[in-house]
Amino acid sequence: MTSAELLAAVQAKFPDVVEIPKTAGQVRGDELYLAVAPAKIAEVCRFIRLDPSLSFDFLSFLTSIDWKTHFEVVYYFVSTLHHHKLVFKVKVDDRINPEIPSVTPIWPAADWQEREVFDLMGIRFSGHYNMRRILLPDDWEGFPLRKDYVAKPDRYD
Amino acid sequence: MGILLDKGPLYVEHLPGGSIFLTAADSFINWARKSSIWPLTFGLACCAIEMMASYASKYDFDRFGVIPRPTPRQADLMIIAGTVTKKMAPRIELLYHQMPEPRFVISMGSCSNSGGPYFDAYSVCKGVDKVIPVDVYVPGCPPRPEALQQGVLTLQRKIQAYSMLAAAKRKAEPVA
């Protein structure tokens, strides 16, 4: 399916999902980039996973970006059946207690990647069965990948 | 025997039925210790691969008497090969304390010498000597297997130069 057909298929079910246009002078791949509201992410993901014409069964990666005023969670999907790609960008405004629904029940591939996003950026995924730190020690304070993170020196520095 | 005892005292007397060798206890015991250093198989990161290459057939380590042992209880040497992170540091301390004396530590590679290319990372120890005492530092990123072998040879020289008598004297008379 081309980007236009994908957009039409998703917007038919979820009209408030919009395409993120390429701004002037910005480089980007030619995949379809969609902005999804945080509360709706689980439903939209379930739809694109199960709908036979879309069938995005492979979650390539899941990551997060700190834009200083808000966070953004990026999902990159690939369909092994139809060979098309899709990118979701979810804007999370809350910087004190950011939280969005987890997509682990839909793709188990999201399991550790969501834990990593929580560990390094602090965004919680509600509905995840094991929301704990994964890369840093359990008693680490702070979320290092945030732009305002200041490392606390300890005996190992 | 001369090259093995490294210019230590040696007195040889041939008798019917055998010989008598007379030497200093230090020389003899140090010779035995340095000729069969058994390291713990402990690789952390990329340097571990070069350490494995130095055990393998091209840069054989067995000719120095070095045989890897999987448990710290039976090892003399711990080669810290790779980056020491803050999560791993307490485990390295535990392994060091599990090794029986006399025990030695070689810090292999820039990461364990001083933090290496990750010196400004939030989760990396700036050198393993912040955690355990180190005897020999081998620089490189990663050091070639020959460099690690030279590190072990340096350690052998260090072991040969060790004097038990001097250590006992130091213990008996603490520095004021």
Added chain:
Amino acid sequence: MNDLTAPNKAAEILPQKPPETGMFISLGPQHPSTHGVLRVAITADGEMVTSAQPDIGYLHRATEKLAEKRTYPQIIVLTDRLDYLAAMTNNWAYCLAVEKMMSTPIPERADYLRIIVGELQRIASHCVFLGTYGIDIGAYTPFLVAFGRERERILDLFEEICGARLTYNYIRIGGVMADAPDGWEAKVRDFVKEMWGHLKEYDTLLTYNPIFMDRTKNIGTMTSEMAIAWGVTGPNLRATGFKADVRKDDAYSLYPKMQFDIPVGKQGDCWERYWVRVQEMRESLKMIDQALDQIKPGETMAKLPKYFRVPAGEGYGHLEAPRGDLGFYIISDGTPSPYRMHIRPPSFINLQALQQLLKGWKVADVIAILGSIDIVLGEVDR
């Protein structure tokens, strides 16, 4: 092909809380199996594993955070140390992402050199897998043969072309660091000729060895459905029977000009994961020969300014690394350093499948299954 659009039974396969009863075994982070600092918390009912939770992070070196402070060429040094057994493909994946954003045309000779060193690197990485997997199972000779002899030949070739044995920093943004010295291509051809004979040797030593087959056949089976759901890529996915290879699906560089097959298994057990890698070595040898036939003298580096700027925006470049689908997602804001760099690590995502894969097997099989997934902790922890 399995029907991968069936409703996902994720609730059944996701691990729940570890059971309260049973013996708790903590495997690692220091253990003789040479996979690095990984800890697996196993709960076993007698000899059977009831729950297995890998515990990682013992090698977390903050590469993604450091990338925000380093300039684009300096990051290549960091990428070397991610999957340290396949440094060439790491460099290449990163350069693919940056070159996509800059739309730099790569000179043809540089592309062929990249393919030759990339495939040689794949063979070297699979040699390490062969050797260490043999040691895990209990066979010591394949290690000395594959790791101590063949891989050293490949490292000698790499040392001639770029000066380093492990962390090459050879593939740069816009091309490669240096041209091959005189006689290098002839040496590569000699090596390829010899390697065919050595692969037959591995077959007698390990692949069809009855003890090895007893320990790895029908152990740790994985279906394609499970693999795709967990995001598993690389030889692990191909062993389940699913034909997926970035070199064919999303071809990059000059791979469309190469002719090669994609070996697939049938049932995704440990033996098949091993067998797929040995077959991949054969395909790599074919590709190196083809690239050596097609390569012509020319430039090895595109004309880029000394202090080049990557335009603002984002780019994702991925390729088929020996361990799976390795990708770099870079967000640039026009400054000399990236704003954010994320690495899609195949070993990290393959390893999470272990939570389901280890259930129901014996404790002795845990080592066999863990070895067959072929992870590198540098990539898992970054």
